[in-house]
Amino acid sequence: MSNAYRNNFLREVTANVEEGEWVKMCMQCGVCSGSCPLGPHWEHPPQEIFMMIRAGKREEVLKSNSMWYCTSCYNCIARCPRGLPITHIMHGLAHYAKRLGMVPQNQQTAKFAQKFWDNLTKKGRVNELTLGLSLYFMNGFGEGVKTSLKMQGVGLGMLKTQRMDPLEILGGHGCKDVAGLQAALKKARQIEEAKAVKV
Amino acid sequence: MTEVVATNQTILVVGGGISGMTAALEAAECGKDVILIEKNPSLGGRVAQLYKYFPKMCYPTCGMEINLRRIKANRRLRVITLAEVAGVTGEAGNYTVNLTIAPRYVNENCTACGACGQAVETAFADEYNYGLKQRKGAYLPYAMAYPQRYVLDPRIVGTPEAEKAKAACQYHAIDLNMMAEKVQLTVGAIIWATGWQPFDANKIQPYAYDRNPNVITSVEFERMMEPFGPTGGKILRPSDQKEAKNIAFIQCAGSRDRNYLKHCSRMCCTATLKQTTYVREKYGDAGKSSVYYIDIRAIDRFEDLYQKVKKDPNVTFIKSKVASVTLEKGTGNPVLNGVNTEGYHRYSNPHDLVVLAIGMQPSVDFAKLGIPLTLNESGFIEADPKNGGMFAAGTAADAMDVNRAVQHATASALRAIQVINKVAGVVEA
Numbered sequence: 001m002s003n004a005y006r007n008n009f010l011r012e013v014t015a016n017v018e019e020g021e022w023v024k025m026c027m028q029c030g031v032c033s034g035s036c037p038l039g040p041h042w043e044h045p046p047q048e049i050f051m052m053i054r055a056g057k058r059e060e061v062l063k064s065n066s067m068w069y070c071t072s073c074y075n076c077i078a079r080c081p082r083g084l085p086i087t088h089i090m091h092g093l094a095h096y097a098k099r100l101g102m103v104p105q106n107q108q109t110a111k112f113a114q115k116f117w118d119n120l121t122k123k124g125r126v127n128e129l130t131l132g133l134s135l136y137f138m139n140g141f142g143e144g145v146k147t148s149l150k151m152q153g154v155g156l157g158m159l160k161t162q163r164m165d166p167l168e169i170l171g172g173h174g175c176k177d178v179a180g181l182q183a184a185l186k187k188a189r190q191i192e193e194a195k196a197v198k199v
Numbered sequence: 200m201t202e203v204v205a206t207n208q209t210i211l212v213v214g215g216g217i218s219g220m221t222a223a224l225e226a227a228e229c230g231k232d233v234i235l236i237e238k239n240p241s242l243g244g245r246v247a248q249l250y251k252y253f254p255k256m257c258y259p260t261c262g263m264e265i266n267l268r269r270i271k272a273n274r275r276l277r278v279i280t281l282a283e284v285a286g287v288t289g290e291a292g293n294y295t296v297n298l299t300i301a302p303r304y305v306n307e308n309c310t311a312c313g314a315c316g317q318a319v320e321t322a323f324a325d326e327y328n329y330g331l332k333q334r335k336g337a338y339l340p341y342a343m344a345y346p347q348r349y350v351l352d353p354r355i356v357g358t359p360e361a362e363k364a365k366a367a368c369q370y371h372a373i374d375l376n377m378m379a380e381k382v383q384l385t386v387g388a389i390i391w392a393t394g395w396q397p398f399d400a401n402k403i404q405p406y407a408y409d410r411n412p413n414v415i416t417s418v419e420f421e422r423m424m425e426p427f428g429p430t431g432g433k434i435l436r437p438s439d440q441k442e443a444k445n446i447a448f449i450q451c452a453g454s455r456d457r458n459y460l461k462h463c464s465r466m467c468c469t470a471t472l473k474q475t476t477y478v479r480e481k482y483g484d485a486g487k488s489s490v491y492y493i494d495i496r497a498i499d500r501f502e503d504l505y506q507k508v509k510k511d512p513n514v515t516f517i518k519s520k521v522a523s524v525t526l527e528k529g530t531g532n533p534v535l536n537g538v539n540t541e542g543y544h545r546y547s548n549p550h551d552l553v554v555l556a557i558g559m560q561p562s563v564d565f566a567k568l569g570i571p572l573t574l575n576e577s578g579f580i581e582a583d584p585k586n587g588g589m590f591a592a593g594t595a596a597d598a599m600d601v602n603r604a605v606q607h608a609t610a611s612a613l614r615a616i617q618v619i620n621k622v623a624g625v626v627e628a
């Protein structure tokens with residue numbers, strides 16, 4: 001068979017993207033795109049993304065901001081007549097694009113996801129105080145101060161009801177075996193990368 | 200007491216729709232003894248509930264009349280209405296069948312004069328019209344019902360209403376002492392022609408059938424067109440009884456969907472194409488049909504109808520599985536929301552009325568009834584030698600149109616005849 005007829009990108013997605021083997025099951029009915037509450041804001045709604053994958057549009061898909069808009073509302077999964085785990089495929093695509101370094105510059109969801117991950121893996125627990133603050137200052141110092149002031153009331157309320165410990169700013173508590181956790185994550189990444197099909 | 204003579208050379212046909220009538224007639228006209236049972240008070244099945252039927256767009260009454268004439272003329276065919284199968288044991292050439300027969304409370308003296316119906320006041324949802332209108336507690340199921348005999352609704356029996364009906368009948372046709380009966384038959388072969396039922400539209404939550412009165416099903420739409428039907432042949436919106444001229448059809452309502460029915464119901468595309476011609480018939484150029492579809496599956500020669508409808512400038516095709524139906528405040532208009540996959544255009548389109556092209560599913564749960572038949576994953580009867588002397592006819596086997604159902608039923612009659620011929624020693628076992 002001529003290479004022109006091989007859809008390498010579909011095979012790449014099937015092999016490397018979480019739940020990617022489902023993409024070929026889509027029958028292009030459009031109910032996912034019509035059901036997505038954020039649909040009007042995406043570059044390409046899910047059904048279009050699936051068609052683009054099958055059409056071999058690798059760059060357009062992986063560099064698109066679309067899958068980053070998914071809020072995990074699960075409307076699409078609930079309605080898909082073919083039972084595609086669309087939400088999970090969206091996250092799988094986002095994760096894969098990130099691994100390949102193809103995320104659009106300044107993608108807000110991607111930035112937040114990175115902050116969350118870094119915060120979590122540092123000590124094995126999410127430090128809500130530092131995560132919250134880093135989120136406020138994600139887009140620069142000025143905006144950070146403004147947001148902090150706006151959120152002051154909430155913060156004080158949480159302090160009063162002991163929902164937040166101000167000492168967490170000093171690093172906070174972690175899980176029992178932080179080094180062990182980090183070793184496990186490193187190993188997991190190695191396995192994942194070794195498995196990945198190079199195209 | 201119902202007298203039924205049956206032997207292991209008798210063929211039992213279950214279900215008196217077009218498939219059951221055809222199978223029973225074909226077998227009886229070949230000289231076999233046939234018993235045809237129907238759970239409703241009349242023969243006819245769901246074809247009798249259509250306004251017109253494709254491909255020729257004739258009225259079902261016409262085909263019905265021919266079949267009734269054949270039934271009346273055949274002495275080998277015995278029809279029992281209000282009867283259902285409670286259980287089956289045995290094997291090809293020797294089945295024992297238990298029937299339950301519900302009381303009609305009206306005997307052969309009935310001339311269908313209608314005096315009882317006039318005397319009774321209590322009314323119930325009319326099954327023949329899918330509940331779109333009420334019928335009296337003493338009623339004729341529909342104009343062409345066979346047998347042409349009234350029925351008393353069991354819910355009025357034991358009330359003064361039943362006594363009123365009895366007093367009104369000058370032919371002594373009303374017998375309030377009739378009881379439910381259990382009858383055991385021996386038969387050689389069984390044809391299951393129990394047909395289909397519409398999928399429960401309430402389950403398709405995003406389409407608001409349970410919340411918006413202006414969302415109806417395709418089977419209800421057929422009844423609206425009927426000149427003597429619930430709306431006198433007008434397409435009226437249930438919410439305000441205004442004439443609906445801008446009508447949306449949603450395809451695959453319940454079909455091809457793992458959340459509901461997995462199979463394609465095969466008939467609903469052509470049924471919708473037919474129904475767009477109803478809209479034109481009613482309003483000419485003032486009527487508008489919009490068909491929302493995944494793909495149009497007008498099988499083989501129905502393609503002609505598709506091509507014809509496509510040429511109608513008043514019919515629009517939108518390639519999209521509708522995501523949801525919402526309500527437009529103030530107008531009661533249903534609004535269809537989704538994405539047109541040809542160009543990825545987002546839409547929110549208001550319409551006067553929405554017709555759900557509802558899916559077809561088997562009318563009987565054979566597994567639950569404990570009848571040893573091989574079923575496919577949708578519950579339709581498979582053609583399997585393990586079924587022995589039991590055969591499916593028509594839509595008990597799969598969703599199909601009348602033409603195919605009649606062919607299928609004829610084939611099943613032939614198979615049943617072969618079983619009987621072995622019993623009779625006409626052919627070697």
Ligand SMILES: Cc1cc2nc3c(=O)[nH]c(=O)nc-3n(C[C@H](O)[C@H](O)[C@H](O)COP(=O)(O)OP(=O)(O)OC[C@H]3O[C@@H](n4cnc5c(N)ncnc54)[C@H](O)[C@@H]3O)c2cc1C
Nearest residue numbers: 214216217218238244245252253394395470593594600601
């Ligand atoms: C909206 C719509 C429009 C359609 N329009 C057309 C059309 O224009 N042209 C066309 O060719 N086809 C059309 N069809 C398809 C058509 O309705 C079927 O092909 C036809 O009804 C099949 O007939 P049947 O005898 O197999 O089943 P049914 O019509 O369902 O008859 C089955 C009979 O069995 C009886 N029964 C059920 N269970 C039992 C039991 N346990 N014991 C005894 N009796 C029982 C029922 O009461 C019924 O009388 C349409 C379908 C839909 C959904």
Ligand code: SF4
Nearest residue numbers: 026029030032047080
């Ligand atoms: S709902 Fe499912 S089948 Fe339909 S377009 Fe979306 S993914 Fe494909």
Ligand code: SF4
Nearest residue numbers: 451454464465467468
């Ligand atoms: S016949 Fe058409 S409307 Fe019906 S299930 Fe099949 S594709 Fe859908």
